[in-house]
Amino acid sequence: MSERGVLLVNLGSPKSTQVADVRRYLNQFLMDPYVVDLPWPARRLLVSLILLTRPKASAHAYASIWWEDGSPLVVISRRVQQALQQQLDMPVELAMRYGEPSIERGLLALAARPGVREVLFMPQYPQHADSTITTSVQEAQRVIKQHGLDIRLNVLPAFYDRPDYLAALADSMRPYLAQGFDHLLLSYHGLPERHLRKADPTGTHCLASGDCCERASAAHATCYRAHCSHVSRELAARLELAPEQWSMAFQSRLGRDKWIEPYTETRIDELAAQGVKRLLVACPAFVADCIETLEEIGDRAREQFVAAGGEELVLIPCLNDDPQWVQVLADWCRETPRQA
Numbered sequence: 217m218s219e220r221g222v223l224l225v226n227l228g229s230p231k232s233t234q235v236a237d238v239r240r241y242l243n244q245f246l247m248d249p250y251v252v253d254l255p256w257p258a259r260r261l262l263v264s265l266i267l268l269t270r271p272k273a274s275a276h277a278y279a280s281i282w283w284e285d286g287s288p289l290v291v292i293s294r295r296v297q298q299a300l301q302q303q304l305d306m307p308v309e310l311a312m313r314y315g316e317p318s319i320e321r322g323l324l325a326l327a328a329r330p331g332v333r334e335v336l337f338m339p340q341y342p343q344h345a346d347s348t349i350t351t352s353v354q355e356a357q358r359v360i361k362q363h364g365l366d367i368r369l370n371v372l373p374a375f376y377d378r379p380d381y382l383a384a385l386a387d388s389m390r391p392y393l394a395q396g397f398d399h400l401l402l403s404y405h406g407l408p409e410r411h412l413r414k415a416d417p418t419g420t421h422c423l424a425s426g427d428c429c430e431r432a433s434a435a436h437a438t439c440y441r442a443h444c445s446h447v448s449r450e451l452a453a454r455l456e457l458a459p460e461q462w463s464m465a466f467q468s469r470l471g472r473d474k475w476i477e478p479y480t481e482t483r484i485d486e487l488a489a490q491g492v493k494r495l496l497v498a499c500p501a502f503v504a505d506c507i508e509t510l511e512e513i514g515d516r517a518r519e520q521f522v523a524a525g526g527e528e529l530v531l532i533p534c535l536n537d538d539p540q541w542v543q544v545l546a547d548w549c550r551e552t553p554r555q556a
């Protein structure tokens with residue numbers, strides 16, 4: 217009997233590539249106030265407008281990357297859960313913030329296991345964002361309260377600075393660099409600039425200057441962009457890259473707000489114009505490949521790069537179920553101190 221259970225948490229995918237399923241998923245996702253952070257009436261209006269056209273386009277994109285056994289994100293996350301379960305003598309469940317398997321289902325399954333009193337809640341996001349980690353924790357707290365569950369939540373914070381994670385990521389990228397390249401682009405999921413300012417506990421640091429992320433600040437405890445910068449600099453150092461050999465950009469913009477820059481789309485054109493022929497792209501905001509890596513970078517960015525004069529864009533896979541990464545997760549499950 218184990219006192220601890222583990223819940224691996226990721227974002228989630230539609231149930232299928234049917235437009236109706238994609239619409240249901242996008243509605244749940246975008247109506248989350250941590251994602252579209254507008255008051256309810258404005259959020260409802262904006263999301264309803266997005267839902268007029270986006271589900272069809274997204275369904276098409278999902279269909280182009282869907283696997284026989286489902287969404288890559290969910291299939292890969294399930295593989296990680298199973299590999300982890302084989303290494304651990306504590307129960308490991310998988311949950312998605314949107315869609316299935318839900319956080320509710322995961323927590324109820326763990327709470328039903330004899331002896332489990334603590335859930336090590338492991339959001340699978342290296343960098344902090346309220347639209348990923350905070351919303352997942354809130355949902356878990358809601359479920360615990362609603363069902364009166366007798367369990368403590370022990371939340372694993374963003375792990376952008378943990379040396380074992382960084383080593384696993386750098387090691388997974390090394391074979392791709394060894395095949396030769398002109399430039400490595402580290403493309404992170406974007407965020408509206410407003411989200412960054414809202415998450416700034418000092419209220420004055422984030423985005424007050426262009427180099428805010430390079431200057432030490434208490435704001436960096438929850439600054440998504442500072443976390444991305446940290447991962448990028450660490451990767452460059454571990455992979456022994458010169459400054460001109462790599463750069464960082466942000467993808468997946470939605471809507472008309474200003475998102476953090478530079479945009480990946482812009483960088484792709486710039487790099488092609490600079491004469492980069494063989495471009496490597498890694499996506500370190502994701503630990504599992506998903507529509508954002510496979511379709512947005514692996515398909516669309518590749519086409520864009522070649523149309524702009526590049527020769528080859530190679531997408532470096534996410535950590536996925538890499539044994540070294542699974543080992544790191546297993547270590548964290550065993551070694552994270554119990555919560556008082």
Ligand SMILES: C=CC1=C(C)c2cc3[nH]c(cc4nc(cc5[nH]c(cc1n2)c(C)c5CCC(=O)O)C(CCC(=O)O)=C4C)c(C)c3C=C
Pocket residue numbers: 227228229230242251252270274287289341345347348405406407408440468470501502505506507508
């Ligand atoms: C306002 C919109 C969005 C914010 C903010 C946002 C933040 C954010 N998302 C991820 C990780 C993932 N996002 C994924 C898909 C996805 N993201 C948005 C919008 C926002 N994300 C949309 C509308 C979608 C759906 C696909 C589409 O229609 O384009 C995924 C992949 C899901 C899958 O099934 O494969 C992930 C993972 C992070 C890390 C993040 C904040 C930093």
Ligand SMILES: [Fe+2]
Pocket residue numbers: 405468
């Ligand atoms: Fe997203």
Ligand SMILES: [Fe+2]
Pocket residue numbers: 421422423427428429430439441442
């Ligand atoms: Fe910053």
